[in-house]
Amino acid sequence: MTDLSLSSWRVFLAVPRAQQPDALRTWLDALPPEQPKEAWNAAFGEGSLFDAWTRSSLVQALHGQNARAITAHLQGRTGWRALEIGGGDGRLWTHADLAGPGTLVVIDPVAEAGERVRARIAAAGLTDVAVEFLCARVEDVLDEPVWHDLDVVVCSLTLHHLAGADAAERLAHGLLGPGKLEVLRTVHDALAADGLFLVNEADIHCDVQIPPGPLLAERLLDSYVRRCAGSLLHDIATRADADDDLRARWASITRHWCLEQLAYADVPLAERDVYELDVTRWLALFARAGLQVHDHAFTDASNLFHRYVLGRS
Numbered sequence: 170m171t172d173l174s175l176s177s178w179r180v181f182l183a184v185p186r187a188q189q190p191d192a193l194r195t196w197l198d199a200l201p202p203e204q205p206k207e208a209w210n211a212a213f214g215e216g217s218l219f220d221a222w223t224r225s226s227l228v229q230a231l232h233g234q235n236a237r238a239i240t241a242h243l244q245g246r247t248g249w250r251a252l253e254i255g256g257g258d259g260r261l262w263t264h265a266d267l268a269g270p271g272t273l274v275v276i277d278p279v280a281e282a283g284e285r286v287r288a289r290i291a292a293a294g295l296t297d298v299a300v301e302f303l304c305a306r307v308e309d310v311l312d313e314p315v316w317h318d319l320d321v322v323v324c325s326l327t328l329h330h331l332a333g334a335d336a337a338e339r340l341a342h343g344l345l346g347p348g349k350l351e352v353l354r355t356v357h358d359a360l361a362a363d364g365l366f367l368v369n370e371a372d373i374h375c376d377v378q379i380p381p382g383p384l385l386a387e388r389l390l391d392s393y394v395r396r397c398a399g400s401l402l403h404d405i406a407t408r409a410d411a412d413d414d415l416r417a418r419w420a421s422i423t424r425h426w427c428l429e430q431l432a433y434a435d436v437p438l439a440e441r442d443v444y445e446l447d448v449t450r451w452l453a454l455f456a457r458a459g460l461q462v463h464d465h466a467f468t469d470a471s472n473l474f475h476r477y478v479l480g481r482s
């Protein structure tokens with residue numbers, strides 16, 4: 170394994186699981202030195218790594234399914250209210266076929282995410298869709314007046330940034346404030362009676378219950394290397410619509426945000442990048458929040474991302 174390719178990844182997969190962390194370190198050491206061009210989740214514009222990420226097959230699949238569900242749900246409604254937790258580059262809204270009037274609330278701690286969603290809505294000519302942006306972490310704005318009468322709420326690949334299943338579990342690990350459950354309960358209470366709530370998350374348990382060490386390394390490997398890196402390397406090798414620039418950005422994501430995730434297996438708990446739950450744990454948490462699960466399934470061939478279609482009843 171001396172290069173970043175599908176064939177090296179296949180060689181890596183053939184290594185016995187217990188030896189894969191060491192094999193991954195050897196693989197990373199063999200790659201030519203290269204700095205990531207930007208921090209992850211920090212830039213969302215055209216040409217950014219995130220822009221490349223939302224053009225990957227993994228993300229296109231889940232955005233496409235979300236957009237179709239949102240389009241169908243809002244069709245024929247006027248004065249609708251939608252809310253997205255974690256806007257990213259706003260790509261989801263280019264796939265949806267919306268008609269105003271309506272209001273889209275976006276919550277994201279990065280100001281550029283709000284600008285990107287606003288730009289996508291403007292580019293679609295939706296002059297009668299108002300975009301309200303809260304530049305904040307969702308857990309810090311659960312008391313804001315935006316949480317009411319929501320026809321649609323989308324939380325795609327975002328809640329895993331919040332450590333702990335609930336506030337009590339956070340406290341047990343020395344962390345203050347709301348956890349995932351408190352956010353889900355806020356969404357539940359703010360949904361319209363027939364409201365649609367879409368959640369996308371990876372199927373991997375690496376939340377605060379899993380301490381730094383070999384089990385966490387195995388979980389991160391399973392998610393980021395066996396599944397996410399595999400899908401991205403497959404895109405690099407096979408996607409006819411990708412040019413060299415896009416392939417280079419996919420390679421950078423594969424290296425710095427997939428293979429190098431292994432380093433997070435040993436950092437202090439509060440410094441982890443992600444705090445994911447697996448499908449069983451998400452389903453249990455939705456039940457505790459009073460949310461009904463209408464449908465759930467993987468959205469990609471790697472069985473990485475799972476999509477949950479939820480409602481109040």
Ligand SMILES: C[S@@+](CC[C@H](N)C(=O)[O-])C[C@H]1O[C@@H](n2cnc3c(N)ncnc32)[C@H](O)[C@@H]1O
Binds near residue numbers: 228260279306308331
């Ligand atoms: C992986 S991106 C997903 C973006 C988009 N939802 C998608 O599916 O493409 C995560 C987004 O959540 C934002 N984010 C991170 N922590 C957050 C938090 N605590 N509350 C709200 N948004 C957060 C990031 O800035 C980023 O825009």
